[in-house]
Amino acid sequence: MGVREKRTTFDRCSEDSKHNDESPQEDEGFMGMSPLLQAHHAMERMEEFVCKVWEGRWRVIPHDVLPDWLKDNDYLLHGHRPPMPSFRACFKSIFRIHTETGNIWTHLLGCVFFLCLGIFYMFRPNMSFVAPVQEKVVVGLFFLGAILCLSFSWLFHTVYCHSEGVSRLFSKLDYSGIALLIMGSFVPWLYYSFYCNPQPCFIYLIVICVLGIAAIIVSQWDMFATPEYRGVRAGSDSSKLLND
Structure with missing residues (x-):
C-alpha cells in the first residue's frame, strides 16, 4: 500500500x-x-x-x-x-444575524452611552457640585464599573467563538466586569445615603469590596464556567440587570 x-x-x-x-x-x-x-x-x-x-x-x-x-x-x-x-472574522460577525447579535449590540451601545454620559458628567462645571472632587470621584467609580462591565461583556459575546481558550478568558473577564459594576454602583448610593454619618458608610463599603473581590476570584475558576453552575451565572446576570 x-x-x-x-x-x-x-x-x-x-x-x-x-x-x-x-x-x-x-x-x-x-x-x-x-x-x-x-x-x-x-x-x-x-x-x-x-x-x-x-x-x-x-x-x-x-x-x-x-x-x-x-x-x-x-x-x-x-x-x-x-x-x-x-x-477579524469574529469582529466582522457583529454585522451578521446570529444568536449573539442582540447581546453584542445591547452591551456595545450601552458601553458607548455610559462612556459619553461619564465624560459629560466629569467635565461639568464644578459650581454644579457641593464637593466637586469627592462627588466626581464617587460617581466616576460607578461610571468606571459600568463601562468596564459592558466593555468586557460585548467583547466576550463577540470573540467567544474564536477558540476554547479565548472563550474561557473573556468569560472570566465578563463575570469580573459584573462584580466591578456591582461594587461601583454601591459607592454613590452609600455615599449619599450616609452623607452625614460616614462611619457606617465606610463599613458597608468594606463589606461590598470584600464580597466583590471574592466574586472576582470565584469567577476565575474554570469550574465556574461549566453547565452545572449555569444557575449561579444566571444569578450574576440578574444582579447586573438590577444594577443597570
Whole structure:
C-alpha cells in the first residue's frame, strides 16, 4: 500500500471550492456508510465550516454540530456561529444575524452611552457640585464599573467563538466586569445615603469590596464556567440587570 499524502486545511478549502457540485451526491450516500466512515465524513464537514470562515462566507449552524465548548445553551437550536479562529472574522460577525447579535449590540451601545454620559458628567462645571472632587470621584467609580462591565461583556459575546481558550478568558473577564459594576454602583448610593454619618458608610463599603473581590476570584475558576453552575451565572446576570 502507498503512503497517503497529508493535506492541510487550506488544501481542503481549495478542493472543496472546486467540488461543491458533488456534495449533494455525497450526502445521498452518507446514510449507507459505516460508523467509521460517517465519523470521517463528519470531520470533513467540520473542516469545510472552518474553510468557509477563513474565506468570509460562513453561515450560521445548528446547535447539534457545535463543539462541546460552544454548547452553552441547549434551548437555542439554530443560528449559531461556527468556530472562528480569526479575531477579524469574529469582529466582522457583529454585522451578521446570529444568536449573539442582540447581546453584542445591547452591551456595545450601552458601553458607548455610559462612556459619553461619564465624560459629560466629569467635565461639568464644578459650581454644579457641593464637593466637586469627592462627588466626581464617587460617581466616576460607578461610571468606571459600568463601562468596564459592558466593555468586557460585548467583547466576550463577540470573540467567544474564536477558540476554547479565548472563550474561557473573556468569560472570566465578563463575570469580573459584573462584580466591578456591582461594587461601583454601591459607592454613590452609600455615599449619599450616609452623607452625614460616614462611619457606617465606610463599613458597608468594606463589606461590598470584600464580597466583590471574592466574586472576582470565584469567577476565575474554570469550574465556574461549566453547565452545572449555569444557575449561579444566571444569578450574576440578574444582579447586573438590577444594577443597570
